[in-house]
Amino acid sequence: MGCFVTAFLAMTDGVVPPDPEGDVMVSIHRFLAVLLVSLPLLATSPARADDAPDPFIGLASQNFDIVANAVSALAVSGNPQAGATIAAIEADNLYVDAADDGAPKILIKQGDAYIDARTGQKAADINEDDVNSVRVNNAVRRAIEAAKGGMDLFAADATTRTKAAEKVFTSHDAAALPLLARAIAAEKDAKAKLVMEQAQAASLLTGDGGSDAERIAAVAILRARGDVESKSLLQSLHDQSKPVATAIDAATSSLARIEQLWSVLQSVFYGISLGSVLLLAAAGLAITFGVMGVINMAHGEMVMLGAYTTFMVQEVIRTHAPGLFAVSLFIAVPLAFLVSGVAGILIERCMIRFLYGRPLETLLATWGLSLILQQGVRSIFGSSNREVGTPEWMSGATQWGGLTITWNRLTIVIFAAIVIAALMAVMRGTSLGLRMRAVTQNRRMAAAMGIRTPWIDALTFGLGSGVAGMAGVALSQIDNVSPNLGQGYIIDSFMVVVFGGVGNLWGTVVSAMTLGIVNKFLEPFAGAVLGKIVVLIALILFIQRKPRGMFPLKGRAVEQ
Amino acid sequence: MSRLSTSICIGLILVGVALMAILNLATAAGAPFHVPTYAISLVGKYLSYAILALAVDLVWGYGGILSLGHAAFFALGGYAMGMYLLREIGPRGVYGNATLPDFMVFLNYKSLPWYWNGFNHPGFAMAMAVIVPALVALIFGYFAFRSRVSGVYLSIITQALTYALLLAFFRNDMGFGGNNGMTDFKDIFGLPLQADSTRVGLLVASALALCLCLLVARYVVTSRFGQVLIAVRDSESRTRFLGYRPESYKLFVFVLSAIMAGIGGALYVPQVGIINPGEFSPANSIEAVIWVAVGGRGTLVGAVLGAVLVNAGKTFFTGAFPEFWLFALGFLFILVTLLLPKGVLGLLQKKTGGRV
Secondary structure, eight states, X not given: OHHHHHHHHHHHHHTOOSSHHHHHHHHHHHHHHHHHHHHHHHHTOTTOOSSSOOTTGGXXXXXXXXXXXXXXXXXXXXXXXXXXXXXXXXXXXXXXXXXXXXXXXXXXXXXXXXXXXXXXXXXXXXXXXXXXXXXXXXXXXXXHHHHHHHHGGGOSSHHHHHHHHHHHHHHOOGGGHHHHHHHHHHOOOHHHHHHHHHHHHHHHHHSSOSOHHHHHHHHHHHHHHOSHHHHHHHHTOOSOOHHHHHHHHHHHHHHXXXXXXXXXXHHHHHHHHHHHHHHHHHHHHXXXXXXXXXXXXXXXXXXXXXXXXXXXXXXXXXXXXXXXXXXXXXXXXXXXXXXXXXXXXXXXXXXXXXXXXOHHHHHHHXXXXXXXXXXXXXXXHOSSOBOOOOOGGGSSEEEETTEEEEHHHHHHHHHHHHHHHHHHHHHHHXXXXXXXXXXXXXXXXXXXXXXXXXXXHHHHHHHHHHHHHHHHHHHTTTSOBSTTTXXXXXXXXXXXXXXXXXXXXXHHHHHHHHHHHHXXXXXXXXXXHHHHHHHHHHHHHHHHHOTTOSSOOOSGGGOO | OXXXXXXXXXXXXXXHHHHHHHHHHSSOTTSTTOOOHHHHHHHHHHHHHHHHHHHHHIIIXXXXXXXXXXXXXXXXXXXXXXXXXXXXXXXXXXXXXXXXXXXXXHTTOSSOOGGGTTTTSHHHHHHHHHHHHHHHXXXXXXXHHHTTOOHHXXXXXHHHHHHHHHHHHHOGGGSSOGGGOEEOOOEETTXXXXXXXXXXXXXXXXXXXXXXXXXXXXXXXXXXHHHHHHHHHHXXXXXXXXTOOHHHHHHHHHHXXXXXXXXXXXXXXXXXXXXXXXXXOHHHHHHHHHHHHHHOTTOXXXXXXXXXXXXXXXXXXXXXXXXXXXXXHHHHHHHHHHHOTTHHHHHHHHHTTTOO
C-alpha cells in the first residue's frame, strides 16, 4: 500500500505544472487521491494502539511521503488540534520529541515553550536535545496547502465549512465524494449541510458512480439550488441513462424558466433604478413647472450645481479631513440643497418674477440663464469631467438570488424615495406647503388672505431648485460631472413631468418609474438608443391622446 | 408699415448680395474693395439661417406655436441636400466606389439603402429637401393640433421630436453617416463647390430664396387666412367658437414653415460643407427662436434681421473671445425677453415713430 502511494506521488510530482494555481489544483487532486488510499491504510495501520486512529503519528516519520500523508489524514480527521498542528508545520514550528520509546510526542513550539500537539496542553519536561524539527519538502508543502482547503470542510466555523463546500461544488470533482460523505455525516449546521449535499450531488453527477435513483435525487438537489452554475452543470451532462436524462431535461427547462424570471426581475430593478434617477431629476421640476407653472430650462443647471457642490465638498474633505470621506455625501446633500436653493431664489427674484404669465418668454430667458451657468462653471472648473469619488459603502454589488444589485444604484433608489417622501411631507404637512398650494390654486385669493405671494413664489422656486441640487449629488455618483451634466436630463425631466400630469407629485413618481422600466425592457430588443427613441415617440403620441398627462388636475386650476 | 419694411428688407438683401457678388468676382484678391470668398459663404450661411428664422417667426409670431424643434426641419432639408451632394461625388470618393458614399463603404454596406435611391438626381433631391420636412410637419402637426396640444406642452414635444431625431441620426445603422454626418462634398449641379463663382451663385440663390420666402410669408400673414391665424394666436378658443377650425390654420402654417426651414437647410449645407446630427440638437432650435426674439417677434423682417445680427455677433465673439460667446448669448436671451419684448425692430419703430 505504502509503495503504491509513493509511486502515485512520484507520478504526480512529475506532472506538476509550473504555475502556482495549477499547482494547487493538482495538489487538491492529490490530496483527495491520497485520502482515498490513506484512509484504509490508516484504518489498518499497526501503529494504532486503540480504536481511535492516531493521525499525529505519521508526522514523526523521517519519510517525507509519510509526513505528507499524515498531514492529509490529519486534515480530515476532524481532530480539534488539526488546524493548529498543520499551521505549525507550515510555520516550521512543529517538533518531534523522540525521547520516549512509545508514541513520539508531537510538539508545537510557542516562544520558548512547547505545547503538545495532540492535547493542546503545555508539555512539561522537554529536553531540548531530544527535540527535532519536522522537516518539510515540496510534497509536504503541497499536502499542507491542499489539506487546508479540505480541512475547511471540518472547520469549527460553519461559514468556513460552507465556503469550502461551495469550492467543492464549483470544482465538482468525483474524487471528493468520500470526503463529502464524512463531512455531511458530521455536519450539524443546516446551511453548511445543504451546500455540502449540493456539492455531493454535483460531484456524483459529474462522475459515473451512483445508481439511477441516487443520480435522479442529485438532479433534484441541483434543481432546488437553481442557480446559473447548477443549470450549466446540468446542461453539460450527457450519456445518462434514460430516466436520469428525463429528470435532467425537466430540471434544465424549469431552471431556464426561473432564470428568465430572474432576468425579468433584474430588468425591473434596472428600470426602477433608472426611474429613480429620472424621478430625482424631475422632482424639482415637478415643483417649479408642475406646481408653479414656470418653464425653467435652467433646471438641469441646478442639478449640475448640486453635482459640483459634491465635488467641492469632496475636495475640501480630501485636503483637510480625509477621514470624513465616507460621509462626504451626507455633508454634500444639505449643502447642495442650499446652494441650488439659494441660486433658485435669486433667479426667481431677479428674473422670473418679471415674466409670470408669459411662459414662452420664461422658457427663453431661463434657457439663456442655463447657457450662462454652464459657461460660468466651465470657466471656473474647466470643461473636462471632474472626479467625484464613491464612498466605500456605496461601491460594489450584492447578489440576491439571481439579482445583481449594485450598492450605488440601490442607494439612489432609496435616496429618491426619501426625497420624494420629504417633498410630499413639505407640500402637505407644513404651513409653507399649504401656502404654496394656496398660491398656485388662486393667487389673488391667497393674497387677500394675507399670504405674501411674492415670498411664496421665491420659496417655492427655491425648494424646487434645492431638490434639483440634491439630485445632483446622486447623479454625481453615476454620471460625469461636467458643465453639460444638466443638459442631458432636461428633456427627460420635462417628459416625466408632462407624462405624469402637471402639478401632481404622485403622477411624477408613477411616470418616472414607468418610463424607467419601459426603457429598460425595450433595451434588449431595440438597443439603448433606439429604445429611447421609441419611448420618446410613444410619449409624443401619448401627449396627443392625453395632453395633460396620466393624472391631470381637475377643476378650475386647469384652465389658465 | 409691414409692407414698407418688407420692401426695404428685400431691397437691402438684393443690393447687398449683388454688391458682394460683383466685388468678389470682378476684383482681384488683394484689391481694396475685394470681398473674400469666405465672407461670401459666411453671408450665405447667415441668409440660410435667416430663412429658418423666418420659418420660426411664421409659426411663433403669427400662429402662436412656439416650436422648439424647427432646426429638425432645417436639418432634414440639409440631409436631403447632403445625400445628393454625396451621390454627386460618384467614383471620386476615397474608396472609389461609384454608387456607395465613402462612409457606407467604411461601415461595410453592401448596397445602397432603398431610401438613398433617386438622390443622384438633383431635382429629386431638391424636392425631397422640401417634401420630407413637410411630411414630418404634417404628421406631427396633424396629431398635435387635432388633440389641441398647445402652449408649453407643444414646445416640449417639438423639442422631444428633434431630440428623438438627433438620437436616431447619431446611429450608424440609420444610413445617414452616424455622428460624422456627411462632408467632403465636391460638386453641386456639376459645378465645383470650391470655385468662387459657385459660392457666389449659392449666395445669390440663398438671397433669392430668402426674398421669395419673405414675400410668401408676407402674403400669407396679410391675407384673410393670416387674419384668422392671428386670431388663433391671440385667442384660440374664441376663434373656435366663431366657427373656424384653428387646427387647420395652424397645421397649414406649420407645414409651410417646415418647408421654408427645409429650403434653408438645403441652402445651408453646400455653403458650410458639412451636415451632421448636431444640427438636430434642441439647442439649435432654441437659438433660432432667440434670433426671432432679438429681431422682433411677429414682424417677419425682424426675424431676418435678428438671424443676421445674432450670427454676425456669434462669428465675431467666437473669433475674438471664444470664452464669452455663451455668456453673451445667454445675456442676450435674458435681456431681450426682459427688456425688449418687441425686439430690435420694435426699438427701431419706436425711434422712427412707427414708420418702418
